[in-house]
Amino acid sequence: MHSSSPLPESSSDQPSQPQIPFVDLSLQHRPIQADILAVVEKTLSRGDYVLGQAVAEFESAFAEACGREHAVGVGCGTDAITLGLRACGICPGDEVILPANTFIATLIGIAQVGATPIFVDCERATGLLDLAAVESAITPKTRAIVAVHLYGQMVSPLGLLQLAERHDLMIFEDAAQAHLAEREGYTAGSVGLGAAFSFYPSKNLGALGDGGMLVTSEAVVAQTVRSLRNYGATRKYFHTDPGGTNSRLDTIQAGVLQLKLPYLKRWNSDRNRLAAYYDRALQPLTAKGIIPMQNVSKAGHVYHLYVVRVTANCPVDRTVLQLELNANAIQTGIHYPTPCHLQPAFQSLGYSAGDFPCAEALSQEILSLPMYPGLTTAQIDRVVDAIASVVSREPVSTLI
Ligand SMILES: Cc1ncc(COP(=O)(O)O)c(C=O)c1O
Numbered sequence: 001m002h003s004s005s006p007l008p009e010s011s012s013d014q015p016s017q018p019q020i021p022f023v024d025l026s027l028q029h030r031p032i033q034a035d036i037l038a039v040v041e042k043t044l045s046r047g048d049y050v051l052g053q054a055v056a057e058f059e060s061a062f063a064e065a066c067g068r069e070h071a072v073g074v075g076c077g078t079d080a081i082t083l084g085l086r087a088c089g090i091c092p093g094d095e096v097i098l099p100a101n102t103f104i105a106t107l108i109g110i111a112q113v114g115a116t117p118i119f120v121d122c123e124r125a126t127g128l129l130d131l132a133a134v135e136s137a138i139t140p141k142t143r144a145i146v147a148v149h150l151y152g153q154m155v156s157p158l159g160l161l162q163l164a165e166r167h168d169l170m171i172f173e174d175a176a177q178a179h180l181a182e183r184e185g186y187t188a189g190s191v192g193l194g195a196a197f198s199f200y201p202s203k204n205l206g207a208l209g210d211g212g213m214l215v216t217s218e219a220v221v222a223q224t225v226r227s228l229r230n231y232g233a234t235r236k237y238f239h240t241d242p243g244g245t246n247s248r249l250d251t252i253q254a255g256v257l258q259l260k261l262p263y264l265k266r267w268n269s270d271r272n273r274l275a276a277y278y279d280r281a282l283q284p285l286t287a288k289g290i291i292p293m294q295n296v297s298k299a300g301h302v303y304h305l306y307v308v309r310v311t312a313n314c315p316v317d318r319t320v321l322q323l324e325l326n327a328n329a330i331q332t333g334i335h336y337p338t339p340c341h342l343q344p345a346f347q348s349l350g351y352s353a354g355d356f357p358c359a360e361a362l363s364q365e366i367l368s369l370p371m372y373p374g375l376t377t378a379q380i381d382r383v384v385d386a387i388a389s390v391v392s393r394e395p396v397s398t399l400i
Helices: 026-046 053-066 077-087 104-113 131-137 157-167 219-228 251-288 318-327 344-349 357-365 377-391
Strands: 070-074 095-099 116-120 142-148 170-174 194-198 212-216 233-235 290-292 306-310 366-369
Touching (some): 026 053, 053 251, 070 077, 070 219, 077 142, 077 194, 095 104, 116 131, 131 157, 142 157, 157 170
Antiparallel strands (some): 290 306
16 A cells, blocks of 8 residues: 555646536435435335325325425326326327427427427527417417426416417426426416426435426326326226326335425525526626526526526637636536427427527527525635636737
8 A cells, every 4th residue: 555645736726626516416415314314214114115105295295385286296207298298188199389498308298198299489588488489389280388487487377378268278387497486476387287397306306316296286187197107007907098107206205305395495595596696796797798597587486597698799609618617617507508399309390490599599508507505605706707707808819
């Protein structure tokens, strides 16, 4: 064994800065770790590993939090969309409208039902579904609108409800990024016939693995998803629905989510407060083309992600800025770099570049900055200072 080993050589003269991760889940798990382990022990002692007591308890608590009568735990958010749409009566051949700038799971959920996805553009300032574009995309085959509450902000519930009533359409909410978000007096999940949530670990309410939930106020929709998630069975070994699958929220995951649910409001308001701090700190950089996505729902925005646009007025492009932040030990993300209508897997839908200018422009200019409960204002200052130093640098030609 070596008695001493040489220190690693530093690649620069600068003292290296601590990493600011994009998300740090240890901050929310460490203080409740003993309670999490108690959930595991409880499941072990009860032995109710699948569809156990914690699943039913968490379903009731989550339904109540969303202001709905029923919640059905499933394996992931994608399954909540697929099984939810099927239970809401969407069939092969139905046209279902969705925004082009969403996570691929929204599209996969619609495609798995056999419905025809119809993309529409989004608003440049918020990234949310453009309701005027929805109206133009409606045909006699349109059955539903899947409203994606992107980044933690709801699509206007009043706008959606008026549109749906005018055209006799069903609303389904993809609320995977918007647990307890609010707008115009509505809570995410309380607007549509059904709504899907994801409990992927980094979501505002996250499990320790995959998980999802369908919420609804229609008993028949809830009952159908209960059957679909359990091989299409209506009672043990008696299967009435050929669309059934195995997609259940694990008992241990439900127990952990039940434990975390009481913290969610506080975590969401921490995110909202941190976003307001970012907004203020970034204000001087709007002149340099760094524009935060617009918050039109004030305290109701739950900031699953804090996203800025690196616009054409910015002297550096998004890729350069992201690389420079990374070099400064600041992790960022892009949600999402390729709009759904341009994904190779769905080429057969027949869309091409240029079809949705706002979604395509956003995909080139958005950058998600670190955002999680427990992020400090000092860390935000460091992120903003790092952005300021990159975008304020003199162009290379004038330095030579
Ligand atoms: C908008 C949106 N919809 C659906 C999903 C799918 O959720 P899951 O990953 O739990 O299947 C996600 C999660 O990543 C999402 O962000």
